[in-house]
Amino acid sequence: MSDTPLLSLVIAVYNGEKFLSAFFESIKNQHLNSVELIVVDDGSTDRSAEIIGRYASEFARFRVVTQENQGVSVARNSGLALANGEYLAFPDIDDVIYPGMYNRLLEIATQNRLDVATCNGTYIYDDGRPAKKIFPSDRLASTGVIDGPTWLQMALDSRKFLHVTWLNIYRHDFIKRQGFTFEPGLRHQDIPWTTEVLLTAERVQYIDEALYDYLIHSASVSHTPGTDDTRMRSARHYMKILELLNAINERYPEQVKRVPACHWQIAKEGLGILHSINNIENPDKKREITRELFERGIWEMIWRNARGFKQRWRLGRRYFRLKKIYKAS
Structure with missing residues:
Protein backbone atom coordinates (compact mmCIF):
# COMPACT_ATOMS: atom_id res chain seq x y z
CA MET A 1 0.00 0.00 0.00
CA SER A 2 1.42 3.36 -1.06
CA ASP A 3 2.21 5.84 1.71
CA THR A 4 0.21 8.46 -0.17
CA PRO A 5 -3.52 7.78 -0.49
CA LEU A 6 -5.23 8.91 -3.66
CA LEU A 7 -8.09 10.56 -1.76
CA SER A 8 -8.50 12.10 1.69
CA LEU A 9 -12.04 12.48 3.02
CA VAL A 10 -12.21 15.23 5.63
CA ILE A 11 -15.35 14.54 7.65
CA ALA A 12 -16.70 17.04 10.17
CA VAL A 13 -19.01 15.48 12.77
CA TYR A 14 -21.18 17.19 15.35
CA ASN A 15 -23.92 15.12 17.02
CA GLY A 16 -24.28 12.90 13.98
CA GLU A 17 -25.43 9.65 15.56
CA LYS A 18 -28.53 9.50 13.32
CA PHE A 19 -26.47 9.60 10.14
CA LEU A 20 -23.03 8.15 10.82
CA SER A 21 -23.71 4.46 10.27
CA ALA A 22 -25.37 5.07 6.90
CA PHE A 23 -22.60 7.52 5.99
CA PHE A 24 -19.76 5.09 6.74
CA GLU A 25 -21.58 2.32 4.88
CA SER A 26 -21.85 4.62 1.86
CA ILE A 27 -18.09 5.21 1.98
CA LYS A 28 -17.47 1.44 2.18
CA ASN A 29 -19.72 1.02 -0.87
CA GLN A 30 -17.50 3.40 -2.84
CA HIS A 31 -14.96 0.53 -3.06
CA LEU A 32 -12.09 2.96 -3.15
CA ASN A 33 -8.66 1.38 -3.45
CA SER A 34 -6.72 4.19 -1.83
CA VAL A 35 -8.64 6.38 0.61
CA GLU A 36 -7.89 8.07 3.91
CA LEU A 37 -10.66 9.07 6.32
CA ILE A 38 -9.98 11.94 8.72
CA VAL A 39 -12.95 12.21 11.07
CA VAL A 40 -13.09 15.36 13.19
CA ASP A 41 -15.47 14.97 16.14
CA ASP A 42 -16.31 18.60 16.84
CA GLY A 43 -17.39 18.27 20.46
CA SER A 44 -20.30 15.85 19.95
CA THR A 45 -22.38 15.13 23.03
CA ASP A 46 -24.37 12.18 21.63
CA ARG A 47 -23.18 8.69 20.61
CA SER A 48 -21.13 9.91 17.66
CA ALA A 49 -17.78 8.93 19.23
CA GLU A 50 -19.02 5.39 19.88
CA ILE A 51 -20.17 4.94 16.26
CA ILE A 52 -16.96 6.45 14.90
CA GLY A 53 -14.94 4.02 17.04
CA ARG A 54 -16.97 1.08 15.76
CA TYR A 55 -16.02 1.84 12.15
CA ALA A 56 -12.36 2.67 12.76
CA SER A 57 -11.20 -0.90 12.09
CA GLU A 58 -13.15 -1.16 8.82
CA PHE A 59 -10.89 1.20 6.89
CA ALA A 60 -7.15 0.82 6.28
CA ARG A 61 -6.55 4.51 6.92
CA PHE A 62 -8.81 6.02 9.57
CA ARG A 63 -7.82 8.90 11.82
CA VAL A 64 -9.98 10.50 14.49
CA VAL A 65 -9.51 14.02 15.84
CA THR A 66 -11.51 15.05 18.89
CA GLN A 67 -11.85 18.73 19.71
CA GLU A 68 -14.12 21.14 21.53
CA ASN A 69 -17.05 22.36 19.48
CA GLN A 70 -15.84 25.16 17.21
CA GLY A 71 -18.00 24.77 14.13
CA VAL A 72 -17.69 23.05 10.78
CA SER A 73 -15.05 25.43 9.37
CA VAL A 74 -12.58 24.82 12.19
CA ALA A 75 -13.32 21.07 12.03
CA ARG A 76 -12.57 21.01 8.31
CA ASN A 77 -9.40 23.04 8.84
CA SER A 78 -8.25 20.57 11.52
CA GLY A 79 -8.76 17.69 9.12
CA LEU A 80 -7.24 19.54 6.18
CA ALA A 81 -4.04 20.14 8.15
CA LEU A 82 -3.62 16.36 8.60
CA ALA A 83 -4.63 15.19 5.12
CA ASN A 84 -2.11 13.26 3.02
CA GLY A 85 -4.13 12.38 -0.07
CA GLU A 86 -3.44 13.54 -3.61
CA TYR A 87 -7.04 14.72 -3.72
CA LEU A 88 -9.38 16.07 -1.04
CA ALA A 89 -13.12 15.88 -0.46
CA PHE A 90 -15.38 17.31 2.25
CA PRO A 91 -18.57 15.20 2.37
CA ASP A 92 -21.51 16.02 4.63
CA ILE A 93 -22.55 13.10 6.81
CA ASP A 94 -26.33 13.56 6.47
CA ASP A 95 -26.52 13.21 2.68
CA VAL A 96 -26.34 10.23 0.30
CA ILE A 97 -23.17 9.58 -1.71
CA TYR A 98 -23.72 7.29 -4.68
CA PRO A 99 -21.40 4.24 -4.86
CA GLY A 100 -19.50 5.43 -7.93
CA MET A 101 -19.11 9.11 -7.09
CA TYR A 102 -15.53 9.36 -5.91
CA ASN A 103 -14.14 6.81 -8.37
CA ARG A 104 -15.81 8.76 -11.19
CA LEU A 105 -14.44 12.10 -10.03
CA LEU A 106 -10.99 10.61 -9.46
CA GLU A 107 -11.10 9.13 -12.96
CA ILE A 108 -11.53 12.49 -14.67
CA ALA A 109 -9.25 14.28 -12.19
CA THR A 110 -6.28 11.95 -12.72
CA GLN A 111 -6.80 11.63 -16.48
CA ASN A 112 -6.98 15.37 -17.00
CA ARG A 113 -4.71 16.65 -14.19
CA LEU A 114 -7.59 18.66 -12.72
CA ASP A 115 -7.42 21.11 -9.85
CA VAL A 116 -11.17 20.67 -9.29
CA ALA A 117 -13.49 17.90 -10.48
CA THR A 118 -17.20 18.40 -9.88
CA CYS A 119 -20.45 16.58 -10.58
CA ASN A 120 -24.18 17.12 -10.24
CA GLY A 121 -26.50 16.01 -7.47
CA THR A 122 -30.18 15.75 -6.61
CA TYR A 123 -32.38 17.64 -4.19
CA ILE A 124 -34.39 15.14 -2.14
CA TYR A 125 -37.31 16.57 -0.14
CA ASP A 126 -38.85 14.82 2.88
CA ASP A 127 -42.21 16.57 2.42
CA GLY A 128 -43.27 14.74 -0.72
CA ARG A 129 -42.09 17.20 -3.35
CA PRO A 130 -40.52 15.50 -6.39
CA ALA A 131 -36.74 15.23 -6.53
CA LYS A 132 -34.90 17.54 -8.92
CA LYS A 133 -31.36 18.06 -10.12
CA ILE A 134 -29.29 20.62 -8.25
CA PHE A 135 -27.96 22.02 -11.54
CA PRO A 136 -30.64 21.77 -14.28
CA SER A 137 -29.16 20.22 -17.42
CA ASP A 138 -30.61 22.98 -19.60
CA ARG A 139 -28.67 25.55 -17.55
CA LEU A 140 -25.36 23.73 -17.00
CA ALA A 141 -24.12 20.98 -19.32
CA SER A 142 -21.02 18.84 -18.92
CA THR A 143 -17.79 20.60 -19.85
CA GLY A 144 -14.40 19.63 -21.11
CA VAL A 145 -11.35 20.84 -19.22
CA ILE A 146 -11.66 24.59 -18.69
CA ASP A 147 -10.11 27.06 -16.30
CA GLY A 148 -11.78 27.98 -13.04
CA PRO A 149 -12.81 31.55 -13.94
CA THR A 150 -14.56 30.27 -17.08
CA TRP A 151 -16.49 27.68 -15.08
CA LEU A 152 -17.35 30.18 -12.34
CA GLN A 153 -18.80 32.64 -14.87
CA MET A 154 -20.79 29.86 -16.55
CA ALA A 155 -22.04 28.58 -13.21
CA LEU A 156 -23.07 31.98 -11.84
CA ASP A 157 -24.67 32.91 -15.16
CA SER A 158 -26.92 29.87 -14.82
CA ARG A 159 -28.53 31.52 -11.76
CA LYS A 160 -28.76 27.95 -10.36
CA PHE A 161 -25.23 27.55 -9.01
CA LEU A 162 -24.92 26.20 -5.48
CA HIS A 163 -21.70 27.09 -3.63
CA VAL A 164 -20.88 23.78 -1.97
CA THR A 165 -17.77 21.72 -1.34
CA TRP A 166 -19.40 18.29 -1.25
CA LEU A 167 -19.92 17.90 -5.01
CA ASN A 168 -16.21 18.45 -5.65
CA ILE A 169 -12.82 16.90 -5.19
CA TYR A 170 -9.74 19.12 -5.08
CA ARG A 171 -6.11 18.51 -5.95
CA HIS A 172 -4.31 18.72 -2.61
CA ASP A 173 -1.16 20.40 -3.93
CA PHE A 174 -3.29 23.15 -5.47
CA ILE A 175 -5.16 23.81 -2.19
CA LYS A 176 -1.91 23.71 -0.22
CA ARG A 177 -0.06 26.01 -2.62
CA GLN A 178 -2.83 28.60 -2.42
CA GLY A 179 -3.04 28.26 1.37
CA PHE A 180 -6.83 27.93 1.32
CA THR A 181 -8.72 27.31 4.57
CA PHE A 182 -12.32 27.71 5.69
CA GLU A 183 -13.43 30.86 7.52
CA PRO A 184 -14.01 30.02 11.21
CA GLY A 185 -17.38 30.71 12.76
CA LEU A 186 -19.12 31.49 9.49
CA ARG A 187 -22.31 29.88 8.22
CA HIS A 188 -22.31 29.24 4.47
CA GLN A 189 -18.51 29.43 4.42
CA ASP A 190 -18.65 27.47 1.15
CA ILE A 191 -19.55 30.70 -0.71
CA PRO A 192 -16.19 32.48 -0.31
CA TRP A 193 -14.29 29.15 -0.42
CA THR A 194 -15.80 28.10 -3.76
CA THR A 195 -15.40 31.56 -5.27
CA GLU A 196 -11.70 31.86 -4.44
CA VAL A 197 -10.90 28.26 -5.38
CA LEU A 198 -12.48 28.67 -8.81
CA LEU A 199 -10.94 32.07 -9.47
CA THR A 200 -7.48 30.52 -9.04
CA ALA A 201 -7.95 27.00 -10.45
CA GLU A 202 -6.33 26.37 -13.83
CA ARG A 203 -7.98 23.06 -14.75
CA VAL A 204 -11.61 22.31 -13.88
CA GLN A 205 -14.16 19.89 -15.28
CA TYR A 206 -17.86 19.46 -14.59
CA ILE A 207 -19.84 16.32 -15.40
CA ASP A 208 -23.63 16.47 -15.47
CA GLU A 209 -23.98 13.18 -13.60
CA ALA A 210 -26.13 13.18 -10.44
CA LEU A 211 -24.00 11.26 -7.95
CA TYR A 212 -25.06 12.82 -4.65
CA ASP A 213 -28.41 13.28 -2.90
CA TYR A 214 -28.77 16.48 -0.90
CA LEU A 215 -31.49 15.86 1.67
CA ILE A 216 -33.71 18.84 2.51
CA HIS A 217 -35.45 18.35 5.84
CA SER A 218 -38.62 20.43 6.16
CA ALA A 219 -38.09 20.62 9.93
CA SER A 220 -34.49 21.83 9.71
CA VAL A 221 -33.49 25.26 11.01
CA SER A 222 -32.90 26.63 7.51
CA HIS A 223 -36.38 25.63 6.34
CA THR A 224 -38.52 26.74 9.29
Whole structure:
Protein backbone atom coordinates (compact mmCIF):
# COMPACT_ATOMS: atom_id res chain seq x y z
CA MET A 1 0.00 0.00 0.00
CA SER A 2 1.42 3.36 -1.06
CA ASP A 3 2.21 5.84 1.71
CA THR A 4 0.21 8.46 -0.17
CA PRO A 5 -3.52 7.78 -0.49
CA LEU A 6 -5.23 8.91 -3.66
CA LEU A 7 -8.09 10.56 -1.76
CA SER A 8 -8.50 12.10 1.69
CA LEU A 9 -12.04 12.48 3.02
CA VAL A 10 -12.21 15.23 5.63
CA ILE A 11 -15.35 14.54 7.65
CA ALA A 12 -16.70 17.04 10.17
CA VAL A 13 -19.01 15.48 12.77
CA TYR A 14 -21.18 17.19 15.35
CA ASN A 15 -23.92 15.12 17.02
CA GLY A 16 -24.28 12.90 13.98
CA GLU A 17 -25.43 9.65 15.56
CA LYS A 18 -28.53 9.50 13.32
CA PHE A 19 -26.47 9.60 10.14
CA LEU A 20 -23.03 8.15 10.82
CA SER A 21 -23.71 4.46 10.27
CA ALA A 22 -25.37 5.07 6.90
CA PHE A 23 -22.60 7.52 5.99
CA PHE A 24 -19.76 5.09 6.74
CA GLU A 25 -21.58 2.32 4.88
CA SER A 26 -21.85 4.62 1.86
CA ILE A 27 -18.09 5.21 1.98
CA LYS A 28 -17.47 1.44 2.18
CA ASN A 29 -19.72 1.02 -0.87
CA GLN A 30 -17.50 3.40 -2.84
CA HIS A 31 -14.96 0.53 -3.06
CA LEU A 32 -12.09 2.96 -3.15
CA ASN A 33 -8.66 1.38 -3.45
CA SER A 34 -6.72 4.19 -1.83
CA VAL A 35 -8.64 6.38 0.61
CA GLU A 36 -7.89 8.07 3.91
CA LEU A 37 -10.66 9.07 6.32
CA ILE A 38 -9.98 11.94 8.72
CA VAL A 39 -12.95 12.21 11.07
CA VAL A 40 -13.09 15.36 13.19
CA ASP A 41 -15.47 14.97 16.14
CA ASP A 42 -16.31 18.60 16.84
CA GLY A 43 -17.39 18.27 20.46
CA SER A 44 -20.30 15.85 19.95
CA THR A 45 -22.38 15.13 23.03
CA ASP A 46 -24.37 12.18 21.63
CA ARG A 47 -23.18 8.69 20.61
CA SER A 48 -21.13 9.91 17.66
CA ALA A 49 -17.78 8.93 19.23
CA GLU A 50 -19.02 5.39 19.88
CA ILE A 51 -20.17 4.94 16.26
CA ILE A 52 -16.96 6.45 14.90
CA GLY A 53 -14.94 4.02 17.04
CA ARG A 54 -16.97 1.08 15.76
CA TYR A 55 -16.02 1.84 12.15
CA ALA A 56 -12.36 2.67 12.76
CA SER A 57 -11.20 -0.90 12.09
CA GLU A 58 -13.15 -1.16 8.82
CA PHE A 59 -10.89 1.20 6.89
CA ALA A 60 -7.15 0.82 6.28
CA ARG A 61 -6.55 4.51 6.92
CA PHE A 62 -8.81 6.02 9.57
CA ARG A 63 -7.82 8.90 11.82
CA VAL A 64 -9.98 10.50 14.49
CA VAL A 65 -9.51 14.02 15.84
CA THR A 66 -11.51 15.05 18.89
CA GLN A 67 -11.85 18.73 19.71
CA GLU A 68 -14.12 21.14 21.53
CA ASN A 69 -17.05 22.36 19.48
CA GLN A 70 -15.84 25.16 17.21
CA GLY A 71 -18.00 24.77 14.13
CA VAL A 72 -17.69 23.05 10.78
CA SER A 73 -15.05 25.43 9.37
CA VAL A 74 -12.58 24.82 12.19
CA ALA A 75 -13.32 21.07 12.03
CA ARG A 76 -12.57 21.01 8.31
CA ASN A 77 -9.40 23.04 8.84
CA SER A 78 -8.25 20.57 11.52
CA GLY A 79 -8.76 17.69 9.12
CA LEU A 80 -7.24 19.54 6.18
CA ALA A 81 -4.04 20.14 8.15
CA LEU A 82 -3.62 16.36 8.60
CA ALA A 83 -4.63 15.19 5.12
CA ASN A 84 -2.11 13.26 3.02
CA GLY A 85 -4.13 12.38 -0.07
CA GLU A 86 -3.44 13.54 -3.61
CA TYR A 87 -7.04 14.72 -3.72
CA LEU A 88 -9.38 16.07 -1.04
CA ALA A 89 -13.12 15.88 -0.46
CA PHE A 90 -15.38 17.31 2.25
CA PRO A 91 -18.57 15.20 2.37
CA ASP A 92 -21.51 16.02 4.63
CA ILE A 93 -22.55 13.10 6.81
CA ASP A 94 -26.33 13.56 6.47
CA ASP A 95 -26.52 13.21 2.68
CA VAL A 96 -26.34 10.23 0.30
CA ILE A 97 -23.17 9.58 -1.71
CA TYR A 98 -23.72 7.29 -4.68
CA PRO A 99 -21.40 4.24 -4.86
CA GLY A 100 -19.50 5.43 -7.93
CA MET A 101 -19.11 9.11 -7.09
CA TYR A 102 -15.53 9.36 -5.91
CA ASN A 103 -14.14 6.81 -8.37
CA ARG A 104 -15.81 8.76 -11.19
CA LEU A 105 -14.44 12.10 -10.03
CA LEU A 106 -10.99 10.61 -9.46
CA GLU A 107 -11.10 9.13 -12.96
CA ILE A 108 -11.53 12.49 -14.67
CA ALA A 109 -9.25 14.28 -12.19
CA THR A 110 -6.28 11.95 -12.72
CA GLN A 111 -6.80 11.63 -16.48
CA ASN A 112 -6.98 15.37 -17.00
CA ARG A 113 -4.71 16.65 -14.19
CA LEU A 114 -7.59 18.66 -12.72
CA ASP A 115 -7.42 21.11 -9.85
CA VAL A 116 -11.17 20.67 -9.29
CA ALA A 117 -13.49 17.90 -10.48
CA THR A 118 -17.20 18.40 -9.88
CA CYS A 119 -20.45 16.58 -10.58
CA ASN A 120 -24.18 17.12 -10.24
CA GLY A 121 -26.50 16.01 -7.47
CA THR A 122 -30.18 15.75 -6.61
CA TYR A 123 -32.38 17.64 -4.19
CA ILE A 124 -34.39 15.14 -2.14
CA TYR A 125 -37.31 16.57 -0.14
CA ASP A 126 -38.85 14.82 2.88
CA ASP A 127 -42.21 16.57 2.42
CA GLY A 128 -43.27 14.74 -0.72
CA ARG A 129 -42.09 17.20 -3.35
CA PRO A 130 -40.52 15.50 -6.39
CA ALA A 131 -36.74 15.23 -6.53
CA LYS A 132 -34.90 17.54 -8.92
CA LYS A 133 -31.36 18.06 -10.12
CA ILE A 134 -29.29 20.62 -8.25
CA PHE A 135 -27.96 22.02 -11.54
CA PRO A 136 -30.64 21.77 -14.28
CA SER A 137 -29.16 20.22 -17.42
CA ASP A 138 -30.61 22.98 -19.60
CA ARG A 139 -28.67 25.55 -17.55
CA LEU A 140 -25.36 23.73 -17.00
CA ALA A 141 -24.12 20.98 -19.32
CA SER A 142 -21.02 18.84 -18.92
CA THR A 143 -17.79 20.60 -19.85
CA GLY A 144 -14.40 19.63 -21.11
CA VAL A 145 -11.35 20.84 -19.22
CA ILE A 146 -11.66 24.59 -18.69
CA ASP A 147 -10.11 27.06 -16.30
CA GLY A 148 -11.78 27.98 -13.04
CA PRO A 149 -12.81 31.55 -13.94
CA THR A 150 -14.56 30.27 -17.08
CA TRP A 151 -16.49 27.68 -15.08
CA LEU A 152 -17.35 30.18 -12.34
CA GLN A 153 -18.80 32.64 -14.87
CA MET A 154 -20.79 29.86 -16.55
CA ALA A 155 -22.04 28.58 -13.21
CA LEU A 156 -23.07 31.98 -11.84
CA ASP A 157 -24.67 32.91 -15.16
CA SER A 158 -26.92 29.87 -14.82
CA ARG A 159 -28.53 31.52 -11.76
CA LYS A 160 -28.76 27.95 -10.36
CA PHE A 161 -25.23 27.55 -9.01
CA LEU A 162 -24.92 26.20 -5.48
CA HIS A 163 -21.70 27.09 -3.63
CA VAL A 164 -20.88 23.78 -1.97
CA THR A 165 -17.77 21.72 -1.34
CA TRP A 166 -19.40 18.29 -1.25
CA LEU A 167 -19.92 17.90 -5.01
CA ASN A 168 -16.21 18.45 -5.65
CA ILE A 169 -12.82 16.90 -5.19
CA TYR A 170 -9.74 19.12 -5.08
CA ARG A 171 -6.11 18.51 -5.95
CA HIS A 172 -4.31 18.72 -2.61
CA ASP A 173 -1.16 20.40 -3.93
CA PHE A 174 -3.29 23.15 -5.47
CA ILE A 175 -5.16 23.81 -2.19
CA LYS A 176 -1.91 23.71 -0.22
CA ARG A 177 -0.06 26.01 -2.62
CA GLN A 178 -2.83 28.60 -2.42
CA GLY A 179 -3.04 28.26 1.37
CA PHE A 180 -6.83 27.93 1.32
CA THR A 181 -8.72 27.31 4.57
CA PHE A 182 -12.32 27.71 5.69
CA GLU A 183 -13.43 30.86 7.52
CA PRO A 184 -14.01 30.02 11.21
CA GLY A 185 -17.38 30.71 12.76
CA LEU A 186 -19.12 31.49 9.49
CA ARG A 187 -22.31 29.88 8.22
CA HIS A 188 -22.31 29.24 4.47
CA GLN A 189 -18.51 29.43 4.42
CA ASP A 190 -18.65 27.47 1.15
CA ILE A 191 -19.55 30.70 -0.71
CA PRO A 192 -16.19 32.48 -0.31
CA TRP A 193 -14.29 29.15 -0.42
CA THR A 194 -15.80 28.10 -3.76
CA THR A 195 -15.40 31.56 -5.27
CA GLU A 196 -11.70 31.86 -4.44
CA VAL A 197 -10.90 28.26 -5.38
CA LEU A 198 -12.48 28.67 -8.81
CA LEU A 199 -10.94 32.07 -9.47
CA THR A 200 -7.48 30.52 -9.04
CA ALA A 201 -7.95 27.00 -10.45
CA GLU A 202 -6.33 26.37 -13.83
CA ARG A 203 -7.98 23.06 -14.75
CA VAL A 204 -11.61 22.31 -13.88
CA GLN A 205 -14.16 19.89 -15.28
CA TYR A 206 -17.86 19.46 -14.59
CA ILE A 207 -19.84 16.32 -15.40
CA ASP A 208 -23.63 16.47 -15.47
CA GLU A 209 -23.98 13.18 -13.60
CA ALA A 210 -26.13 13.18 -10.44
CA LEU A 211 -24.00 11.26 -7.95
CA TYR A 212 -25.06 12.82 -4.65
CA ASP A 213 -28.41 13.28 -2.90
CA TYR A 214 -28.77 16.48 -0.90
CA LEU A 215 -31.49 15.86 1.67
CA ILE A 216 -33.71 18.84 2.51
CA HIS A 217 -35.45 18.35 5.84
CA SER A 218 -38.62 20.43 6.16
CA ALA A 219 -38.09 20.62 9.93
CA SER A 220 -34.49 21.83 9.71
CA VAL A 221 -33.49 25.26 11.01
CA SER A 222 -32.90 26.63 7.51
CA HIS A 223 -36.38 25.63 6.34
CA THR A 224 -38.52 26.74 9.29
CA PRO A 225 -39.73 30.26 10.10
CA GLY A 226 -37.09 32.40 11.80
CA THR A 227 -37.14 34.80 14.71
CA ASP A 228 -35.80 38.33 14.87
CA ASP A 229 -32.62 37.02 16.49
CA THR A 230 -32.04 34.38 13.81
CA ARG A 231 -32.68 36.98 11.11
CA MET A 232 -30.10 39.30 12.70
CA ARG A 233 -27.59 36.44 12.92
CA SER A 234 -28.21 35.57 9.28
CA ALA A 235 -27.76 39.21 8.23
CA ARG A 236 -24.45 39.43 10.10
CA HIS A 237 -23.17 36.16 8.62
CA TYR A 238 -23.94 37.41 5.14
CA MET A 239 -22.38 40.81 5.84
CA LYS A 240 -19.18 38.91 6.66
CA ILE A 241 -19.56 36.85 3.49
CA LEU A 242 -19.88 40.04 1.44
CA GLU A 243 -16.74 41.46 3.04
CA LEU A 244 -14.89 38.25 2.20
CA LEU A 245 -16.18 38.21 -1.38
CA ASN A 246 -15.21 41.86 -1.83
CA ALA A 247 -11.70 41.13 -0.52
CA ILE A 248 -11.43 38.17 -2.91
CA ASN A 249 -12.43 40.39 -5.84
CA GLU A 250 -9.74 42.87 -4.84
CA ARG A 251 -7.11 40.10 -4.53
CA TYR A 252 -7.73 38.78 -8.04
CA PRO A 253 -8.57 41.80 -10.22
CA GLU A 254 -7.45 40.21 -13.49
CA GLN A 255 -9.52 37.08 -12.97
CA VAL A 256 -12.55 39.10 -11.87
CA LYS A 257 -12.41 41.08 -15.12
CA ARG A 258 -13.23 37.77 -16.79
CA VAL A 259 -15.94 36.93 -14.25
CA PRO A 260 -18.23 39.96 -13.97
CA ALA A 261 -20.72 37.73 -12.15
CA CYS A 262 -18.39 38.02 -9.13
CA HIS A 263 -19.84 41.51 -8.71
CA TRP A 264 -23.38 40.34 -9.39
CA GLN A 265 -23.19 37.70 -6.65
CA ILE A 266 -22.25 40.30 -4.01
CA ALA A 267 -25.38 42.27 -4.84
CA LYS A 268 -27.45 39.09 -5.01
CA GLU A 269 -26.35 37.98 -1.52
CA GLY A 270 -26.82 41.58 -0.37
CA LEU A 271 -30.47 41.47 -1.40
CA GLY A 272 -30.82 38.47 0.90
CA ILE A 273 -29.53 40.62 3.77
CA LEU A 274 -32.11 43.30 2.99
CA HIS A 275 -34.84 40.66 2.95
CA SER A 276 -33.78 39.48 6.42
CA ILE A 277 -33.78 43.05 7.73
CA ASN A 278 -37.20 43.73 6.25
CA ASN A 279 -38.64 40.73 8.12
CA ILE A 280 -37.36 41.84 11.54
CA GLU A 281 -40.36 42.90 13.55
CA ASN A 282 -38.79 44.52 16.61
CA PRO A 283 -38.14 48.22 15.74
CA ASP A 284 -35.06 48.48 17.96
CA LYS A 285 -33.45 45.39 16.45
CA LYS A 286 -34.30 46.56 12.94
CA ARG A 287 -32.66 49.93 13.65
CA GLU A 288 -29.60 48.23 15.13
CA ILE A 289 -28.93 45.99 12.13
CA THR A 290 -29.77 48.76 9.65
CA ARG A 291 -27.24 51.05 11.33
CA GLU A 292 -24.68 48.27 11.02
CA LEU A 293 -25.52 47.84 7.33
CA PHE A 294 -24.61 51.46 6.59
CA GLU A 295 -21.78 52.01 9.08
CA ARG A 296 -19.88 48.86 8.06
CA GLY A 297 -20.06 50.05 4.46
CA ILE A 298 -22.15 47.04 3.44
CA TRP A 299 -24.82 49.06 1.65
CA GLU A 300 -22.23 50.96 -0.39
CA MET A 301 -20.55 47.65 -1.28
CA ILE A 302 -23.84 46.10 -2.41
CA TRP A 303 -24.76 49.11 -4.55
CA ARG A 304 -21.28 49.37 -6.08
CA ASN A 305 -21.36 45.73 -7.17
CA ALA A 306 -24.92 45.70 -8.52
CA ARG A 307 -25.15 44.85 -12.21
CA GLY A 308 -28.03 45.50 -14.55
CA PHE A 309 -31.27 47.41 -14.25
CA LYS A 310 -33.12 44.69 -12.33
CA GLN A 311 -30.63 44.52 -9.44
CA ARG A 312 -30.30 48.28 -9.18
CA TRP A 313 -34.08 48.73 -9.26
CA ARG A 314 -34.56 46.14 -6.50
CA LEU A 315 -31.91 47.86 -4.38
CA GLY A 316 -33.06 51.39 -5.13
CA ARG A 317 -36.63 50.76 -4.05
CA ARG A 318 -35.34 49.62 -0.65
CA TYR A 319 -32.81 52.41 -0.13
CA PHE A 320 -35.08 55.23 1.08
CA ARG A 321 -36.92 52.95 3.50
CA LEU A 322 -33.64 51.75 4.99
CA LYS A 323 -32.21 55.27 5.12
CA LYS A 324 -35.28 56.44 7.02
CA ILE A 325 -34.75 53.67 9.60
CA TYR A 326 -31.05 54.52 9.83
CA LYS A 327 -31.67 58.25 10.42
CA ALA A 328 -34.12 57.41 13.19
CA SER A 329 -31.52 55.32 15.03
